[in-house]
Amino acid sequence: MEERRFHVAVVGATGAVGQQMVQTLENRNFPVGKLTLLSSERSAGKKMRFRGEEIEVQVATPESFAGVDIALFSAGGAVSKALAPEAVKRGAIVIDNTSAFRMDENVPLVVPEVNEQDLTWHNGIIANPNCSTIQMVVALEPIRQAFGLKRVIVSTYQAVSGAGAQAIEELKTQSKAVLNGESVTSEILPVKSDRKHYQIAFNAIPQIDKFQENGFTFEEMKMINETKKIMHMPELQVAATCVRIPVVSGHSESVYIEIEKDGVSADDIKAVLKEAPGVVLQDQPSEQVYPMPVDCVGKYDVFVGRIRKDLDNDRAFHLWIVADNLLKGAASNSVQIAESLLKLGLVK
Amino acid sequence: MEERRFHVAVVGATGAVGQQMVQTLENRNFPVGKLTLLSSERSAGKKMRFRGEEIEVQVATPESFAGVDIALFSAGGAVSKALAPEAVKRGAIVIDNTSAFRMDENVPLVVPEVNEQDLTWHNGIIANPNCSTIQMVVALEPIRQAFGLKRVIVSTYQAVSGAGAQAIEELKTQSKAVLNGESVTSEILPVKSDRKHYQIAFNAIPQIDKFQENGFTFEEMKMINETKKIMHMPELQVAATCVRIPVVSGHSESVYIEIEKDGVSADDIKAVLKEAPGVVLQDQPSEQVYPMPVDCVGKYDVFVGRIRKDLDNDRAFHLWIVADNLLKGAASNSVQIAESLLKLGLVK
Numbered sequence: 001m002e003e004r005r006f007h008v009a010v011v012g013a014t015g016a017v018g019q020q021m022v023q024t025l026e027n028r029n030f031p032v033g034k035l036t037l038l039s040s041e042r043s044a045g046k047k048m049r050f051r052g053e054e055i056e057v058q059v060a061t062p063e064s065f066a067g068v069d070i071a072l073f074s075a076g077g078a079v080s081k082a083l084a085p086e087a088v089k090r091g092a093i094v095i096d097n098t099s100a101f102r103m104d105e106n107v108p109l110v111v112p113e114v115n116e117q118d119l120t121w122h123n124g125i126i127a128n129p130n131c132s133t134i135q136m137v138v139a140l141e142p143i144r145q146a147f148g149l150k151r152v153i154v155s156t157y158q159a160v161s162g163a164g165a166q167a168i169e170e171l172k173t174q175s176k177a178v179l180n181g182e183s184v185t186s187e188i189l190p191v192k193s194d195r196k197h198y199q200i201a202f203n204a205i206p207q208i209d210k211f212q213e214n215g216f217t218f219e220e221m222k223m224i225n226e227t228k229k230i231m232h233m234p235e236l237q238v239a240a241t242c243v244r245i246p247v248v249s250g251h252s253e254s255v256y257i258e259i260e261k262d263g264v265s266a267d268d269i270k271a272v273l274k275e276a277p278g279v280v281l282q283d284q285p286s287e288q289v290y291p292m293p294v295d296c297v298g299k300y301d302v303f304v305g306r307i308r309k310d311l312d313n314d315r316a317f318h319l320w321i322v323a324d325n326l327l328k329g330a331a332s333n334s335v336q337i338a339e340s341l342l343k344l345g346l347v348k
Numbered sequence: 349m350e351e352r353r354f355h356v357a358v359v360g361a362t363g364a365v366g367q368q369m370v371q372t373l374e375n376r377n378f379p380v381g382k383l384t385l386l387s388s389e390r391s392a393g394k395k396m397r398f399r400g401e402e403i404e405v406q407v408a409t410p411e412s413f414a415g416v417d418i419a420l421f422s423a424g425g426a427v428s429k430a431l432a433p434e435a436v437k438r439g440a441i442v443i444d445n446t447s448a449f450r451m452d453e454n455v456p457l458v459v460p461e462v463n464e465q466d467l468t469w470h471n472g473i474i475a476n477p478n479c480s481t482i483q484m485v486v487a488l489e490p491i492r493q494a495f496g497l498k499r500v501i502v503s504t505y506q507a508v509s510g511a512g513a514q515a516i517e518e519l520k521t522q523s524k525a526v527l528n529g530e531s532v533t534s535e536i537l538p539v540k541s542d543r544k545h546y547q548i549a550f551n552a553i554p555q556i557d558k559f560q561e562n563g564f565t566f567e568e569m570k571m572i573n574e575t576k577k578i579m580h581m582p583e584l585q586v587a588a589t590c591v592r593i594p595v596v597s598g599h600s601e602s603v604y605i606e607i608e609k610d611g612v613s614a615d616d617i618k619a620v621l622k623e624a625p626g627v628v629l630q631d632q633p634s635e636q637v638y639p640m641p642v643d644c645v646g647k648y649d650v651f652v653g654r655i656r657k658d659l660d661n662d663r664a665f666h667l668w669i670v671a672d673n674l675l676k677g678a679a680s681n682s683v684q685i686a687e688s689l690l691k692l693g694l695v696k
Contacts, residue, residue, distance in 0.1 A: 151660075153501060153604050155503035155589075155602035157505065157552045157591065157593065171550075172527060175523055175527060176527055179520060179523060179524055179527075190636075194636060195636065196635075196636040198636075198640060199642055202519075202594060202595050202596050202641075202642065203595060203640055203641055203642040204505045204593060204595060204600045204640060204641055205640060206600070206602075206638050206639075206640070206653070206654050206668045207636060207638065211633040211634065211636075214656065214659070215614060215633055215654070215655070215656035215657075216656060216659075224659065237660040237661070238660075239604065239658050239659065239660070239664075239666065241503075241602040241654065241666055241668065243505065243600070243602065245505065245552060245593045245594070245595075246550060246593070246594050246595070247550050247551060247552060247593075247594070248550050252552045252554070252591070254503035254554075254589040254591065254602075256501050256587065256604075266563060285559040285563055286559065287544075288538075288542060288543065288544040288546075288555060288559075290554050290555065291554075292546060292551055292552060292553060292554070293550075293551055293552055294547055294550065294551040305554070306554050306563070306589065307563070308562065308563035308564060309563075310587050311562070311564075311572065311587065312499075312585040312586075312587070313585070316587075318587065318589055320554045320589065
């Protein structure tokens with residue numbers, strides 16, 4: 001019997017995440033029968049390689065989705081809001097990497113290692129969580145299963161690629177200028193559409209996405225709300241401080257957790273993470289082994305180290321969690337969702 | 349009446365911190381009568397400017413301290429252990445920037461804004477705390493005074509200058525190599541004397557100083573133990589995760605605190621910090637105003653922003669604390685200690 005192959009569309013194909021989506025479909029050998037690459041008018045006409053063939057990028061319109069089985073969206077919330085329902089109307093399943101539908105109660109928010117079963121109740125659109133949320137829940141879910149989970153306090157060290165290709169370019173241009181003793185111009189970070197822009201080269205900016213009324217940024221609220229939704233734990237206490245640092249790719253997180261169970265050791269946590277799906281344990285302090293962003297680039301896993309028990313609270317632990325924000329934080333999680341849909345027989 | 353002037357020595361004068369000490373003595377107009385600059389044999393003979401004059405750096409020996417009133421040490425723990433007692437024997441008061449004597453119960457560990465009165469019981473040596481500790485306690489002490497303090501969880505974003513001039517050079521050299529697509533060599537960071545060295549350019553390294561048996565690094569244990577000692581709170585719960593990021597100067601800290609008092613608002617915390625000595629409040633989310641390391645360089649203050657109440661715990665708050673690690677974290681805190689000694693009439 002011949003394996004079924006699928007018509008896949010990538011919306012926002014020329015962006016930092018879109019490029020990784022195309023690459024991930026190829027690298028993970030996803031059963032693509034036809035690949036349609038879509039973008040705004042600005043990028044249409046560009047050519048991208050997929051399995052040795054050149055594919056021309058087309059302008060995304062409602063009609064682009066005729067015959068498409070699975071559409072991966074990563075072109076910004078406005079594009080998703082306008083075109084995802086059009087894709088669904090034409091029979092496609094949408095896997096959306098923007099924040100447009102994530103907190104919609106009719107839309108499952110999925111990290112396959114954590115809540116693959118939520119795919120069964122989808123209504124055409126499946127949301128891919130925020131990058132910094134994904135890598136955290138992949139590490140926290142196995143701990144929750146084994147020992148319960150009560151509280152999470154996270155401080156992030158986020159790479160500029162999370163803000164797109166222009167932000168990567170800005171970091172590089174600014175870094176060169178600083179090293180040459182030249183003045184620096186800032187136009188993209190921390191948030192392109194916000195009013196003020198600051199230097200990211202050799203700096204740390206404690207703002208990712210816009211500020212909300214409560215003093216938290218939208219990125220911080222995404223981590224808080226999405227974690228509760230993905231883990232089915234509305235009662236989980238989550239706090240986040242999100243910071244951009246001058247790293248190209250690879251988000252790092254300093255995570256404090258409180259578990260439910262007494263008498264658990266750091267070794268117990270390590271033993272659980274060693275067997276956890278999608279997790280690579282990198283934790284040998286005596287050998288200076290711990291995860292770092294430059295080492296995670298190009299990999300699909302979530303790397304965890306620096307696991308140690310809090311000195312004051314027997315139920316509290318500290319972890320350091322690192323992953324490629326363009327892959328596990330975006331492109332590869334989206335493709336994994338597509339793989340799970342196939343596995344569960346959910347693609348008509 | 350003529351103002352008394354003092355014979356000051358700087359040990360480790362050519363290092364990243366030593367240079368700032370000399371500059372700070374000049375900038376803060378400390379009443380220096382004579383300045384003796386000391387170093388290892390390697391750097392002896394170099395000339396440094398102070399108030400328009402050139403002073404030759406001499407090899408530090410026990411005899412160097414004859415006639416010295418105040419000796420500022422920043423040449424590593426081994427040098428302090430060997431020479432600080434010699435300086436004291438010769439009548440000098442030592443202000444030591446290394447970790448050699450910090451936890452010695454006969455040595456006060458002082459941040460003038462917090463525990464200036466501890467200077468009164470010194471026995472010749474006064475310890476200057478770890479850089480990341482100083483800036484944190486300057487912000488926490490006024491909060492403790494107003495509302496009590498029960499718990500602190502901090503994740504740091506530390507600049508390479510904390511590891512000395514060679515680390516600054518390494519960051520710059522590596523950054524250039526990465527931008528030019530060349531390979532990178534690592535010899536200094538995370539810890540020069542440790543076995544493995546890693547790239548810091550466009551990376552984050554979750555190790556500062558060496559690992560201890562309990563899985564925490566020595567830097568993390570410094571923050572934990574020194575905070576308790578400076579604040580006279582052995583019962584304070586403190587946890588730290590210390591991370592090096594590719595910033596030249598300026599340490600940042602994401603700090604979670606739990607206070608004792610009920611019903612305190614973020615505005616109450618801001619009001620207290622606005623009046624606190626050594627603190628500059630930079631906290632207007634609607635205007636994208638928050639502290640950043642590039643903005644704090646060259647300044648003596650501690651900058652605090654992103655102050656917000658935890659969403660789950662009425663007594664918990666989040667803060668973002670930034671300061672120049674070479675100044676408030678080292679050189680200017682040392683000079684401030686010297687100023688406090690004069691003010692309190694403690695220099696014979």
